[in-house]
Amino acid sequence: MYKLIEFLRRIHVVLLFIIIEAIALNYYAHSSFYTQAKILSRANSVVGGLQRSVFGVKHFFRLRSENEILSARVAELENRLALYQDRESSIATDTLSLALVDSTYVEQFTQYTYLPARIISNTINRNRNFITLNRGRQHGIMADMAVITPDGSMVGYVADCSDSYSVVISILNTDFTTSGKISGDEHFGSITWSGHTPHKVQMSELTKYAEFEIGAPVVSSGLSHIFPEGVKIGYVESFKENENQTSFDVVVRLAADMTKISNVLVIGNNGYVEATELEDRVKNSR
Amino acid sequence: MQKNLLYMGAFVVLVLLQIFILDNISLSVFFHPMIYIAFIIMLPLDLKPLWVLLLSALMGFAIDMLTGMHGLNVISTTATGFMRPLMLRLAVGHATGADDSLPSLHRLSTKHLAWFIILVTSLHSFIFFMLESLSLSHLPYTLLRLVISASTASLMSWYVVKLFTKKILNK
Numbered sequence: 001m002y003k004l005i006e007f008l009r010r011i012h013v014v015l016l017f018i019i020i021e022a023i024a025l026n027y028y029a030h031s032s033f034y035t036q037a038k039i040l041s042r043a044n045s046v047v048g049g050l051q052r053s054v055f056g057v058k059h060f061f062r063l064r065s066e067n068e069i070l071s072a073r074v075a076e077l078e079n080r081l082a083l084y085q086d087r088e089s090s091i092a093t094d095t096l097s098l099a100l101v102d103s104t105y106v107e108q109f110t111q112y113t114y115l116p117a118r119i120i121s122n123t124i125n126r127n128r129n130f131i132t133l134n135r136g137r138q139h140g141i142m143a144d145m146a147v148i149t150p151d152g153s154m155v156g157y158v159a160d161c162s163d164s165y166s167v168v169i170s171i172l173n174t175d176f177t178t179s180g181k182i183s184g185d186e187h188f189g190s191i192t193w194s195g196h197t198p199h200k201v202q203m204s205e206l207t208k209y210a211e212f213e214i215g216a217p218v219v220s221s222g223l224s225h226i227f228p229e230g231v232k233i234g235y236v237e238s239f240k241e242n243e244n245q246t247s248f249d250v251v252v253r254l255a256a257d258m259t260k261i262s263n264v265l266v267i268g269n270n271g272y273v274e275a276t277e278l279e280d281r282v283k284n285s286r
Numbered sequence: 287m288q289k290n291l292l293y294m295g296a297f298v299v300l301v302l303l304q305i306f307i308l309d310n311i312s313l314s315v316f317f318h319p320m321i322y323i324a325f326i327i328m329l330p331l332d333l334k335p336l337w338v339l340l341l342s343a344l345m346g347f348a349i350d351m352l353t354g355m356h357g358l359n360v361i362s363t364t365a366t367g368f369m370r371p372l373m374l375r376l377a378v379g380h381a382t383g384a385d386d387s388l389p390s391l392h393r394l395s396t397k398h399l400a401w402f403i404i405l406v407t408s409l410h411s412f413i414f415f416m417l418e419s420l421s422l423s424h425l426p427y428t429l430l431r432l433v434i435s436a437s438t439a440s441l442m443s444w445y446v447v448k449l450f451t452k453k454i455l456n457k
Binding site for chain 2: 012013016017020021023024025026027028031050054055058121122123124125126127130167172194195196197198258259
């Protein structure tokens with residue numbers, strides 16, 4: 001017994017090293033992007049305020065280009081608003097039942113809600129990159145909301161949020177995956193990031209029947225409940241057949257410059273809960 | 287006591303520097319210097335290995351908690367702390383004292399100190415990036431990240447260590 005204690009005393013550093021490493025390795029091995037985001041959002045409750053101040057200084061120097069993009073976006077939205085106002089006034093003067101038409105209008109135009117938010121932390125130098133926003137539950141943000149730039153390019157989606165902050169899984173995260181298509185073509189593929197460069201993503205499993213050329217815009221397919229159809233992802237930079245020669249592997253240059261973004265729009269799908277509940281019910285009943 | 291306070295201050299400053307400045311510099315996917323490793327380099331060379339191990343793990347834990355890295359930093363800093371004596375032997379070679387005791391950090395020659403810093407930061411970056419990528423299929427990219435980030439971290443650590451040893455000597 002004495003010898004055993006003496007032996008343990010001699011190797012206590014090695015023993016402690018093995019124990020710490022084993023715990024940490026186990027913890028790391030069982031970490032998923034979801035739990036990772038959970039911890040990050042808790043940590044943000046503490047450091048979020050400080051990070052916001054630091055980011056405020058960086059944000060100041062980007063105001064000029066941000067303003068130009070926002071102005072262009074505002075102008076575009078004003079145009080669309082004018083169009084809807086025209087339509088509304090023509091319906092109001094129509095002799096048809098306004099209530100009947102109005103309900104379809106409201107449903108159509110309020111399926112998605114847009115909330116502005118500011119980025120207070122953004123990484124691009126890891127395999128799993130996350131973005132922290134200065135808006136949280138109390139501002140109406142929920143998990144699985146889409147995040148886009150003010151000019152409508154894909155950024156990521158909300159993984160989790162605290163009361164005042166949200167953590168977004170960036171499109172530059174190896175766990176990120178969504179469905180995309182070539183604009184104007186109904187064939188879709190799977191969008192992922194390989195971790196090599198912050199300016200490109202991959203679209204795999206795109207059928208060989210798809211017709212497109214270099215430079216064609218790639219947009220979200222609308223097949224997920226998170227991103228509305230038509231959100232800009234990027235442009236085709238190059239493509240080749242996959243190993244089995246059954247589909248195309250496309251390299252897509254991102255529309256959003258992920259190294260420079262500071263303002264974003266968070267999109268809530270009002271039909272998300274209803275649709276996912278229905279899908280779960282069907283899955284469980286089978 | 288004052289020395290301990292200096293070390294505590296260095297711990298806090300390096301963590302804040304990493305979280306609020308270096309992690310927010312989004313220059314490239316290949317640029318991810320980890321300056322907090324300077325803390326492990328700066329620890330007294332005659333400090334008991336148990337304390338080096340615990341303080342290294344604590345540094346990794348602090349960074350993990352603040353960045354949501356899930357144990358990756360604990361793994362790399364603890365391993366680095368554990369291997370630190372070996373790195374020092376490799377850097378200093380046979381230039382130890384007559385009784386085989388280790389010289390203190392500020393007594394190391396420029397060459398030995400530089401080698402020590404390069405070895406420790408490279409070891410730490412190697413463990414970190416290999417575990418982060420968890421794949422050999424992108425090995426050239428991982429190695430490029432390692433070289434760029436470790437060399438930047440070494441350079442930064444050099445200045446931090448120089449500044450810190452100067453402070454310690456003034457006390």
